[in-house]
Amino acid sequence: MIPKNTICLWFNDDALDAAKFYAATFxxxxxxxxxxxxxxxxxxxxxxxxxxxxxxxGIPCLGLNGGPVFPQTEAFSFQVATDDQDETDRYWNAIVGNGGKESECGWCKDKWGVSWQITPRVLTEAFRDPDRAAAKRAFEAMMTMRKIDVAAIEAARRG
Structure with a gap:
C-alpha cells in the first residue's frame, strides 16, 4: 500500500543499503x-x-537512487527523541560508527549524508522549563556539545 504522505530521500545509488541500515538500527x-x-x-x-x-x-519513506545531482543537506533531518544516555549513545554510535560524521548540538550525518538529530528528551524538557534561567543554562551547555551528554544537561538545568 502506498501511504498518503511519504518522505522521499534522494540517494546517489545506495538507497537500499541505507534502508537496510535504518531498519537494523531503529x-x-x-x-x-x-x-x-x-x-x-x-x-x-x-x-x-x-x-x-x-x-x-514508523515514518514512511521512499529512497530514490537519482544519482549525484542533489546531495543531502541539513535542511532535512530526522529528529530522534531518546529516553536516556544509553539510547542516545546507541543511535549516535550506530550512525557515526558506520561511516557517519559528528556535528554540533546533537546533530550527526550518516554515511549517505542524511542528517540526524539525536535529542534526549531531557534536553527538550529543559528548553521548555518555565525557569528561563535554567533553560538558558541547559541551552548554553548544549552549545558546547557534539553528542548530547544527558548528565551535563541535567546538571546545567539545576545550576
Missing part, C-alpha cells in the same frame, strides 16, 4: 518494496534499483 523500521528501473534514467540504467520503500521509526 525500532519500528523496515525495508519494504524495492523497485527496479524499467529503463535507463539520468542516475542509472534499466534494471538497477530505482526506489526503495522503507520506514524509519
Amino acid at each position: 525500532p519500528d523500521s523496515a525495508v519494504g518494496e524495492v523497485h527496479h528501473a524499467p529503463g535507463d534514467f539520468p542516475g542509472g540504467q534499466a534494471g538497477k534499483v530505482l526506489t526503495v520503500q522503507f520506514t524509519v521509526l
Whole structure:
C-alpha cells in the first residue's frame, strides 16, 4: 500500500543499503518494496534499483537512487527523541560508527549524508522549563556539545 504522505530521500545509488541500515538500527523500521528501473534514467540504467520503500521509526519513506545531482543537506533531518544516555549513545554510535560524521548540538550525518538529530528528551524538557534561567543554562551547555551528554544537561538545568 502506498501511504498518503511519504518522505522521499534522494540517494546517489545506495538507497537500499541505507534502508537496510535504518531498519537494523531503529525500532519500528523496515525495508519494504524495492523497485527496479524499467529503463535507463539520468542516475542509472534499466534494471538497477530505482526506489526503495522503507520506514524509519514508523515514518514512511521512499529512497530514490537519482544519482549525484542533489546531495543531502541539513535542511532535512530526522529528529530522534531518546529516553536516556544509553539510547542516545546507541543511535549516535550506530550512525557515526558506520561511516557517519559528528556535528554540533546533537546533530550527526550518516554515511549517505542524511542528517540526524539525536535529542534526549531531557534536553527538550529543559528548553521548555518555565525557569528561563535554567533553560538558558541547559541551552548554553548544549552549545558546547557534539553528542548530547544527558548528565551535563541535567546538571546545567539545576545550576
